[in-house]
Amino acid sequence: xxxxxxxxxxxxxxxxxxxxxxxxxxxxxxxxxxxxxxxxxxxxxxxxxxxxxxxxxxxxxxxxxxxxxxxxxxxxxxxxxxxxxxxxxxxxxxxxxxxxxxxxxxxxxxxxxxxxxxxxxxxxxxxxxxxxxxxxxxxxxxxxxxxxxxxxxxxxxxxxxxxxxxxxxxxxxxxxxxxxxxxxxxxxxxxxxxxxxxxxxxxxxxxxxxxxxxxxxxxxxxxxxxxxxxxxxxxxxxxxxxxxxxxxxxxxxxxxxxxxxxxxxxxxxxxxxxxxxxxxxxxxxxxxxxxxxxxxxxxxxxxxxxxxxxxxxxxxxxxxxxxxxxxxxxxxxxxxxxxxxxxxxxxxxxxxxxxxxxxxxxxxxxxxxxxxx
Ligand code: SF4
Ligand code: SF4
Numbered sequence: 233x234x235x236x237x238x239x240x241x242x243x244x245x246x247x248x249x250x251x252x253x254x255x256x257x258x259x260x261x262x263x264x265x266x267x268x269x270x271x272x273x274x275x276x277x278x279x280x281x282x283x284x285x286x287x288x289x290x291x292x293x294x295x296x297x298x299x300x301x302x303x304x305x306x307x308x309x310x311x312x313x314x315x316x317x318x319x320x321x322x323x324x325x326x327x328x329x330x331x332x333x334x335x336x337x338x339x340x341x342x343x344x345x346x347x348x349x350x351x352x353x354x355x356x357x358x359x360x361x362x363x364x365x366x367x368x369x370x371x372x373x374x375x376x377x378x379x380x381x382x383x384x385x386x387x388x389x390x391x392x393x394x395x396x397x398x399x400x401x402x403x404x405x406x407x408x409x410x411x412x413x414x415x416x417x418x419x420x421x422x423x424x425x426x427x428x429x430x431x432x433x434x435x436x437x438x439x440x441x442x443x444x445x446x447x448x449x450x451x452x453x454x455x456x457x458x459x460x461x462x463x464x465x466x467x468x469x470x471x472x473x474x475x476x477x478x479x480x481x482x483x484x485x486x487x488x489x490x491x492x493x494x495x496x497x498x499x500x501x502x503x504x505x506x507x508x509x510x511x512x513x514x515x516x517x518x519x520x521x522x523x524x525x526x527x528x529x530x531x532x533x534x535x536x537x538x539x540x541x542x543x544x545x546x547x548x549x550x551x552x553x554x555x556x557x558x559x560x561x562x563x564x565x566x567x568x569x570x571x572x573x574x575x576x577x578x579x580x581x582x583x584x585x586x587x588x589x590x591x592x593x594x595x596x597x598x599x600x601x602x603x604x605x
Contacts, residue, residue, distance in 0.1 A: 321340060
């Protein structure tokens with residue numbers, strides 16, 4: 233089982249789509265959901281309890297998460313020293329990687345680094361100078377011989393030209409990422425939709441860019457025999473090739489759970505303090521017998537639910553955006569899936585000819601990557 237360990241609720245950046253929006257959204261209510269605002273900012277359980285909980289799972293995988301988890305480097309080291317895990321993953325803003333000794337960095341299977349594209353765009357969203365610091369840290373991780381996967385993890389919104397920014401991250405001259413993933417800033421906040429030109433951007437920029445990017449991805453396979461690791465495409469195409477339906481692809485609530493700082497277990501890392509979704513506590517729960525939480529309407533009746541999987545449990549349950557607004561997000565999913573379905577025959581032909589292989593589409597599931605943007 234995969235577990236996000238939320239090490240802290242604090243972060244040292246003030247990104248536009250996270251910190252800024254949380255300030256704007258501060259007075260909005262969560263409807264009937266009961267929120268516990270007293271969850272501590274750092275872990276308050278002892279590692280003995282965590283170890284005892286995880287020891288009931290023979291193959292736990294741990295994803296360090298925050299806030300910014302690398303503000304708690306000593307906790308990361310203590311946990312890595314003590315817990316026997318199948319794999320360790322971190323989702324980080326990338327500013328502190330250099331502070332962790334190589335022996336620990338090299339224990340990570342995957343490092344998700346937040347970066348939104350080129351220097352101008354990343355610094356616009358995340359703050360001046362952030363891009364250069366992240367690049368310096370990623371280069372350091374490569375220099376010490378890290379062999380795992382480094383995923384450039386973008387958040388995208390109206391200033392993002394998805395085609396150019398994904399391509400730029402894949403080919404950028406400053407540092408080398410193994411893969412690129414992104415998530416659209418949509419459905420997380422209550423009050424942002426009406427202030428944003430979201431519909432226009434989706435129609436005129438994002439959906440057009442995705443169509444171009446899928447064409448580029450397949451042409452690249454045809455020309456060079458190489459499958460670029462663009463996560464949303466890999467995940468969907470792997471399922472289409474296998475003919476397998478998918479549940480929620482991030483795994484939240486059924487293959488991936490989160491342990492908040494006080495030891496309560498929640499379905500998804502951003503559902504901290506949502507008491508209605510507390511699924512137990514590490515003191516008295518079994519990691520393999522946790523209640524499963526699945527997406528509800530409208531995903532349950534959606535024509536592409538088995539290809540999409542439901543996109544986001546948090547957005548589905550909390551319904552922060554109106555159904556009309558969220559329908560625009562679903563249109564982006566449908567657009568991407570339609571484009572990918574259209575190129576599957578060409579991909580099958582390339583596999584048949586031996587130019588690429590089925591295994592080129594493999595990826596580690598439920599390690600914190602949402603897959604559907
Ligand atoms: S496209 Fe929208 S409604 Fe359909 S499964 Fe995905 S998130 Fe749910
Ligand atoms: S996609 Fe949604 S449910 Fe899944 S981890 Fe992200 S916020 Fe949570």
